[in-house]
Structures are given as structure tokens and as C-alpha cells.
Amino acid sequence: MTIAIIGTGIAGLSAAGALHAAGLDVQLFDKSRGSGGRMACTRKDFGAIDIGAQYFTSRDRRFADAVQHWRSLGWVDEWKPSLYDFADGQLRPSQDEQVRWIGTPRMSSITRGLLGDLPVRFSCRITEVFHGKENWHLQSAEGESFGPFSHVVVATPPHQAAPLLAAAPKLASTAAGVTMEPVWAVALAFDQPLDTPVEGCFAHDSAIDWLARNRDKPGRAGKPDIWTLNASSRWSRQHLDLDKEAVIEQLHGLFAEQIGCAVPPPTFAHAHRWLYARPAASHEWGALADPDLGLYVCGDWCLSGRVEGAWLSGQEAARKLLQHHTR
Numbered sequence: 024m025t026i027a028i029i030g031t032g033i034a035g036l037s038a039a040g041a042l043h044a045a046g047l048d049v050q051l052f053d054k055s056r057g058s059g060g061r062m063a064c065t066r067k068d069f070g071a072i073d074i075g076a077q078y079f080t081s082r083d084r085r086f087a088d089a090v091q092h093w094r095s096l097g098w099v100d101e102w103k104p105s106l107y108d109f110a111d112g113q114l115r116p117s118q119d120e121q122v123r124w125i126g127t128p129r130m131s132s133i134t135r136g137l138l139g140d141l142p143v144r145f146s147c148r149i150t151e152v153f154h155g156k157e158n159w160h161l162q163s164a165e166g167e168s169f170g171p172f173s174h175v176v177v178a179t180p181p182h183q184a185a186p187l188l189a190a191a192p193k194l195a196s197t198a199a200g201v202t203m204e205p206v207w208a209v210a211l212a213f214d215q216p217l218d219t220p221v222e223g224c225f226a227h228d229s230a231i232d233w234l235a236r237n238r239d240k241p242g243r244a245g246k247p248d249i250w251t252l253n254a255s256s257r258w259s260r261q262h263l264d265l266d267k268e269a270v271i272e273q274l275h276g277l278f279a280e281q282i283g284c285a286v287p288p289p290t291f292a293h294a295h296r297w298l299y300a301r302p303a304a305s306h307e308w309g310a311l312a313d314p315d316l317g318l319y320v321c322g323d324w325c326l327s328g329r330v331e332g333a334w335l336s337g338q339e340a341a342r343k344l345l346q347h348h349t350r
């Protein structure tokens with residue numbers, strides 16, 4: 024019997040890979056047109072821009088092993104940016120020893136690679152997950168029904184997970200109780216490269232808490248000179264309903280103050296509002312489960328709001344499912 028997995032972000036694909044490797048059949052669903060979720064890219068004529076996750080670190084041995092495997096497949100590479108820190112109105116070099124990884128040639132190369140040939144339905148928003156006499160069935164916003172499935176893994180942000188967990192009210196209320204913070208992400212492109220050595224910059228107590236130069240990341244050389252900016256969650260919350268043009272204008276102005284060199288008007292700009300960018304706090308759940316029902320939940324919010332946390336959560340959902348399945 025097939026296992027339904029809702030969400031093709033890194034958590035859902037981590038679970039899918041582990042279940043598939045154990046010999047089980049999976050069927051994935053995602054409301055978007057492609058995989059990646061918050062590791063997705065926006066595609067333009069001049070290339071793809073990482074509008075979600077910017078890079079990731081690996082601190083857990085299991086994840087570090089997976090990253091090395093992805094590296095051997097050419098999906099990731101190490102990124103060694105010239106790092107700066109912006110604090111008290113001052114821009115200062117802030118080099119460190121931390122190893123940082125990035126998907127090549129784009130962030131979504133990782134989820135694309137993990138998806139491989141696994142069966143998936145894109146542009147399919149699941150609105151209902153219900154248990155019939157013996158099996159699970161799904162209903163989509165487009166009016167389609169799917170099933171039967173032996174198990175369901177929900178791998179979406181918590182507020183999208185809660186309505187899908189009606190069969191397990193405890194899991195639903197846990198998911199509904201998680202606070203996620205929003206983030207406005209903006210990409211700015213300049214025909215002439217900006218005259219700065221900065222390749223990545225953290226900021227504290229500022230409206231922009233991260234900025235990075237796209238072309239210095241592995242596999243992304245070329246024109247124009249593209250920069251990605253992440254507004255802080257505080258600023259994003261305060262400006263949640265601002266229109267995209269106004270967000271671009273404000274963040275462009277702040278970027279010009281922060282980067283310490285002349286910044287002309289961009290030749291291209293793009294803004295994306297991530298309503299559920301990151302959990303306000305970390306949790307120790309690993310993955311949520313009602314094994315007797317056959318319902319499992321994973322995502323970064325079950326651990327830490329990072330790529331690593333999401334991947335580990337997917338592994339944990341698969342582990343719990345396999346443990347119960349083989350009993």
C-alpha cells in the first residue's frame with residue numbers, strides 16, 4: 024500500500040527518500056508548481072535566484088553524511104563568502120570557520136535531486152485528509168480525490184498542517200499552537216557590479232538581517248550582479264501588508280545605507296513575502312505521530328527552523344513509521 028506525503032520541501036523529500044529506500048511506495052503532493060518549498064528559487068531570463076534559504080550548515084552527523092553524498096552527486100558545494108557584520112551603523116569584516124553549504128547551481132537542485140523519479144502531483148493543494156473504513160484518502164482544492172493510502176505524512180508548515188490533521192485533534196492542536204515568523208525576501212539586480220568586497224553580511228538590530236551576493240555562490244557566475252536581502256522578522260511583521268514595490272523601495276534604500284558603496288537603482292527587482300518563514304522557537308519533537316492511526320507530521324518547526332532541522336525531522340517521521348510498520 025502506498026504512503027501519501029503532502030509537501031515536497033526538504034522535510035517531505037527526506038521522509039520520502041527514507042521510506043522509498045526501505046522498499047515502500049510513496050506518492051507526493053505539493054500545491055506549488057515544483058519542489059523545494061522554502062528552498063525554492065525564482066527563475067528569470069538571466070538565471071535562478073535563491074529567494075528562500077540562502078545557505079545551510081550541518082551540525083548533526085547524519086545530516087553531514089547526507090550532505091557529503093549530495094556533494095558527490097554535484098547537488099551541493101561549499102560556499103566560502105567574504106563575510107561581514109553590520110552593527111551600530113558600522114560594516115566590519117566578520118570571517119569565521121563555519122562550513123556553509125549551498126545547492127548548485129541553485130538551491131532547489133537538492134530537492135530536485137531528492138525527488139528524482141518519485142511519483143508526484145504538483146499544483147495540487149490538499150484540503151482534506153480523512154480516514155475511511157481502513158485507509159486514508161485525500162481531497163484537493165481542485166476537487167480531486169486520491170487514495171487509498173496506508174499512511175499519511177504531512178510535511179507542510181504548521182498552519183497548513185493543522186487543518187489536515189482533523190483525524191488526530193492532539194496533533195492538530197500542537198501544530199496550530201506553533202508561531203511562525205514572516206520574512207520579506209527581496210532580490211535586486213544591477214547591470215554594473217557594485218564596488219564592494221562584501222559577499223555575505225549578517226546584521227543585528229537592523230531591518231535587513233542578511234544580505235548576499237548571488238554571483239559569488241558556487242555555480243552562479245554571470246551578469247547581472249544580483250543581491251538577495253532578507254528583512255528581519257520584526258520589520259517583516261510590521262510591513263506585512265505593504266505592496267511589493269514599496270517593500271523593494273524601502274529595502275533598496277536600507278541596503279544602500281548598509282553596504283557602504285554607491286548603489287544605483289536596480290535594473291530588476293523581485294519581492295517575495297514568506298508568511299511562514301521560520302518558527303519563533305525551536306522544538307524537540309523530531310516528528311509528531313499517531314502511529315495507530317498511521318498519521319505522521321514533519322517539518323523544520325518540529326526541530327529547528329533550518330534546512331538541517333527540516334531534513335532531520337523528515338528522517339524522524341520515516342523512522343517512526345517504519346518502526347511501527349515492522350512491528
Ligand SMILES: Cc1cc2nc3c(=O)[nH]c(=O)nc-3n(C[C@H](O)[C@H](O)[C@H](O)COP(=O)(O)OP(=O)(O)OC[C@H]3O[C@@H](n4cnc5c(N)ncnc54)[C@H](O)[C@@H]3O)c2cc1C
Nearest residue numbers: 030032033034054060061076077078149322323329330333
Ligand atoms: C527567506 C528565507 C531564508 C532562509 N534562510 C535559511 C538559511 O540561510 N539557512 C537555513 O538553514 N534555513 C533557512 N531558511 C529556512 C529553511 O528554508 C526551512 O527551514 C526549510 O526549507 C523548511 O523545509 P520544510 O520541508 O520543513 O518546509 P517547506 O520548505 O515550507 O515545505 C513545505 C511544502 O509543503 C507544501 N504545501 C503546504 N501546504 C500544502 C497543501 N495543503 N497541499 C500540498 N502542499 C502543501 C508547500 O508548497 C511546500 O513546498 C530560510 C527560509 C526562508 C523563508
Ligand SMILES: NC(=O)C1=CN([C@@H]2O[C@H](COP(=O)(O)OP(=O)(O)OC[C@H]3O[C@@H](n4cnc5c(N)ncnc54)[C@H](O)[C@@H]3O)[C@@H](O)[C@H]2O)CC=C1
Nearest residue numbers: 079080106107108117118119121206225253300301328329
Ligand atoms: N530569513 C529566514 O526566513 C530564515 C533565516 N534563517 C537563517 O539561516 C541561517 C542558518 O543558521 P545556521 O545554520 O546556524 O548558520 P550560521 O551559523 O551561519 O548563522 C547563525 C547566526 O549566527 C550569526 N553569525 C554566524 N556567523 C557570523 C559571522 N561570521 N558574523 C556575524 N554573525 C554571525 C548570525 O546572526 C546568524 O544568523 C541563519 O543566518 C538564520 O538567521 C533560518 C530560517 C529562516
